[in-house]
Amino acid sequence: MMARPLTEGLLATERLTVHHIHAPHRDRTAPRVLFLGGSNFDLTLKRAFLNSDLANKFTFATYEPRGIGRTEHPDGSWDMRDYAKDALAVMDALEWDTTAIVGESFGGMTALHLAGLAPDRFTALVVASATAGGPVHRSFDISSFLSLSRRDAAIEALCLQDTRNIAQQTQDPEGFAQKLAARVQFEEDFAQPSIASGGYARLLNARRGHDCTDDLPYIDTPTCVLAGRFDQQARPEAQQALADALPQGQFHLFDAGHGVLFAAPKATETAAAFIRTQWVNRAAKRKALM
Template identity: 35%
Template sequence: MTETRVAAPDGAELAVTVIGDGPPLLLIPGLGATRVVFDPIVALLAPRFRVAVYDQRGIGASQLSPGPYSTAQLGDDAAAVLDGLEIDQATVLGASFGGMVAQQLVVRHPDRVATLLLAATGPGGAHLVREPDPSSIDALLGKGARTPADAYRIACTVLYSGSFQEEHADFIEQQVRDRAGRPVAARAFQAQLAASRGHDVWEQLRWIAAPTMVMHGSEDAVMPLANAEALAARVPRAVLDVFDGAGHLFFHEQPERTAQAVDAFAAAHG
């Protein structure tokens, strides 16, 4: 495993971890999430891929730059990560807000994406098929919390399915500790949140040529499944893989199945 830093187009430094040896796979974290959000699947993917995962600007060990942010800007950041690692083309997996950034990457830099995996995400903006319940948004944002740990503990009530919360309380509490140990700057979180609300590449989605798989938990309370169905219908020849019984962070709940799906889809289109 190697740790490095690459420069975004405006010079902001982005922290990157690279592990494994094989075809390149870029992982893009979601709202307020650092690289460690992918830890449950990285070890499963590294034997098959050269996995690169980074902290988006303002998050984790990456440089905090003045806002506002846009998903277009963050898509260019993703391309800069590939540049910095001297990767011409990669399989790209973006999760949640990171899936919106991945959409911008493939729209703005189509030659850089060999295979596209959109996980727990949606089309954004006016094209959201069905918004989550307002109480779910309040929970996701940790409304009423007094500490970072409490905020993320509240968020976990909507990030995971009810059954997973009951059966894996220790795992979730470890996630809370990890997140609390890497507090997100409020202005970076708000800049990402605003970027997610302004995201709109609906028209361009129909021109995506990269083989695309949309992956989604059936019990996602943050981004209802109908949004994944809309993405899969909009992107040419896209396939939809639904993780039955799983919530928003389905790749935490079903890591082996997630890694198998990524491996199989990338291999089929390699």
């Protein structure tokens, strides 16, 4: 777990109240990281990031997005710009003028909208397991899983997010059964409250409208795109296309599935090194202008 004290609880912003985690680093000059999790980012269930360099080597914050867990569910329809504006509101509530953004899956989609909304506030972007959207490069529409039983949804998710699991079903049924049992338990735990409340369906509806294709040439923030070779939810070739379209994009492919950021240690190391380099570069540029 995290090697230093953290604050966890509700954070009131000008837009909504979010359930968040905030862990200041003892070194006040350390880079700041705002982590945007995936579509099912319930902090009761998702804790693996607390063991990572991203959480332990930087000043770190994250929160449950609207529609998920204990964060508020504002009235009205939501779109991806709402999620981007929510992230800015969290930064303001934390009194962060700038930060590196790390977005995984749905959080990576949000990060791209965020970069177009307020580019001067970000030192770096790390986009993992996410695409630019649109008709050519959209990620798989996982809202179709809502009509399935939680067990069937778990099977579909496992095989979509890591194609190695397809072969494991027949070649190593015992190993797959263990994965499936863990995923079914997650699905059942996540259903209350996020599916039962309708919040998850509203989030996925916003996700379907994600399309940053035309904006990519104008996102000038240094961006590191991390992809898993066996991911079919956010296909590697679509993630490569995202990196290629960004003026300062770079692409890294790892032997992993969806969720590559914390599944492949080298991916986490790559993200952390990229964030630190961009933070130092920005500080040097500011000093040169003084």
